[in-house]
Amino acid sequence: MKLKISFGDTELTATLNDNDTTRDFISMLPITTQLEDYANNEKIFYPERKLTKVGAPGGYQPSKGxxxxxxxxxxxxxxxxxxxxxxxxxxxxxxxxxxIEKLQKIATEPVTFEILEE
Structure with a gap:
């Protein structure tokens, strides 16, 4: 499944994993929010509720993107x-x-996350 991330005149796409946590995230879409820079490493936001952890591994080593x-x-x-x-x-x-560099440079403009209809 594809995710569309849009802000200003920029649209990014992402490929989503098939797991319970991702499906729970998808159930909340569309989401429009502001991203906060955290630790000069990532952009974060808080969805309206916590997502399920059912079947999730204990941790993960993230890569750029x-x-x-x-x-x-x-x-x-x-x-x-x-x-x-x-x-x-x-x-x-x-x-x-x-x-990802386009998203890295975003300041206070709103960002929308939604499923990309194919």
Whole structure:
């Protein structure tokens, strides 16, 4: 399944994983929110509720472009740099192509996440 991430005149796509946490995230779409920069490594936002962790691994080592869910805090994180293995991190999918830099530079403009109809 494909995710569309749009802000300003930019549209990115992402390929989503098939797992319970991702399906729970999809059930909340569309979401329009502002992203916050965290630790000069990722952009984060908090969905309206925590997502399920059913069947999720204990942790994950994210790479640049990965879309993840950090279960302990309840935030969705999009990594624009590689990062170390983190307990409680669940992979939801990844940004297609090499366009993560556009998202990295976003400031306060709203970002919309929605399923891309194919």
């Amino acid at each position: 990965d879309i993840t869910y950090y279960a302990p805090w309840g935030d969705v994180a999009i990594f624009y740099k590689d990062f170390s293995y983190s307990l409680g991190l669940i992979r939801l999918g990844e940004i297609d192509g090499n366009r």
